[in-house]
Amino acid sequence: MIYDEPLYRPPSEAYSLIIQVTIGCSHNKCTFCGMYKSKKFRIRSKSDIFRDMEEMAARYNKVRRIFLADGDALVLKTQDLKDILQKIRELFPYCERVGIYATPGDILRKSPEELKSLKEHSLGIVYLGIESGSDKILKDIDKGADSKDMIKAGRRITDSGIKLSVTLISGLGGKDDWQEHAKESARVINAINPDYLGLLTLLIEPGTRMYDMVKEGTFKLLSTEEVALETQMLIRNLELENCIFRSNHASNYFSLAGTLSHDKGKLLEQLDNVLNNIEDYSGEYFRRL
Ligand code: SF4
Known part of the structure; x- marks a missing residue:
């Protein structure tokens, strides 16, 4: 099998067999994203x-996770x-979970019944980039969806029984x-209550x-301290x-x-500690991809 590179997958699919069923991203317009340019x-x-x-099944017969790219x-x-x-x-009888990336539009084009039928066919987890809950920011980054779409799409997945x-x-x-x-x-995250929430920087x-x-100076990046303050505000408001x-x-x-909200106090304490020692966390050295 020869991959059409570059190839991306969520960190939690590090040990999964990756099968490319599409090439690139059907949206490919988000202003911050260069993955599939x-x-x-x-x-x-x-x-x-x-x-x-078939080629992979002949080589690896005990695959437990597959990610569809x-x-x-x-x-x-x-x-x-x-x-x-x-x-x-048929080919991977030991496979326990199939994962997939989705845009909000991909999800909303499918009916709740279609998503349930995919769950019955062992689709185990959907990865959705919400990026922001702000309608202004979603518009600015050309995400192709607003916060209402995000909530509707997220809930449609959780209602189907597929992990989100x-x-x-x-x-x-x-x-x-x-x-x-x-x-x-x-x-937006509170309205969805996803199974997993990842915060990238x-x-x-x-x-x-x-x-x-x-x-050009029309977008001003946050300092490490501002990232920590923003994260603190986010976590405080999550229920x-x-x-x-x-x-x-690697971007953080x-x-x-x-686990939220159970560990909210502990996470906020850790953030206080980061803010009290911010010089130890500043600098691009800490961020490697
Ligand atoms: S939908 Fe995802 S992969 Fe596609 S351009 Fe936006 S961030 Fe990149």
């Missing part, structure tokens, strides 16, 4: 996908996804909108619109039940992990 979006043919799967493989028609999931069942993992990006509102970013993101990539805005929270990605200046 080099790729023209397309859906791979089922015969190519099945050939890759690229950027938003849930864009596939439901029947095509069911055919792929069925083939996974969402991400927010710290710093996405810049210096002008960080408080709105924190409060509105908490509002904005990294600016050359070749993206946001990179140009930073160079969740059994949501696994992680902010320990400091590492946080816990």
Whole structure:
């Protein structure tokens, strides 16, 4: 199997077999994202996908997790996804979970019944980049969805029984909108109550619109201290039940992990500690991808 690179997957799929069912991202417009800029979006043919799967099944017969790439493989028609999931069942009998990235639009184009049928075909987890709960910021970054869409899409996944993992990006509102970013993101996450919440920190990539805005001075990046204050405001405003929270990605200046809201006090204490020793966390040295 030869991958069409670059290839991305969520950190929690580090040990999964990755099968590309699409190439690129069907949206590919978010101003901060350079992941699929080099790729023209397309859906791979089922015969190519099945050939890759057969080749992998012959080599690795005890695969436990599979991730369907690229950027938003849930864009596939439901029947095509069911055919792929069925083939996974036949070829990888030990597979316990299939994961997939989705845009809010991909989810909302599927009915609740279609999503339930994908769950019955062993789709185990959907990864959704919410990025921000602020309508202003979602518009500014050209996410293609507003906060209502995000809430509706998120709830449609949790109602289907499929696990939902969402991400927010710290710093996405810049210096002008960080408080709105924190409060509105908490509002949207509270309305969804996802199974997993990941908080990344904005990294600016050359070749993206946001990179140009930073160079022009029209978007002002947060300092490490402001990122910590924003994170503190976000966590203070989150009211969740059994949501696994992680902010320990390579993009983060400091590492946080816990279950919300159970560990809220502990996380806020850790953030106080970060703020009291902020010089120890500042500097791009801490962020490696
Ligand atoms: S939807 Fe995701 S992969 Fe696609 S451009 Fe936006 S952030 Fe990048």
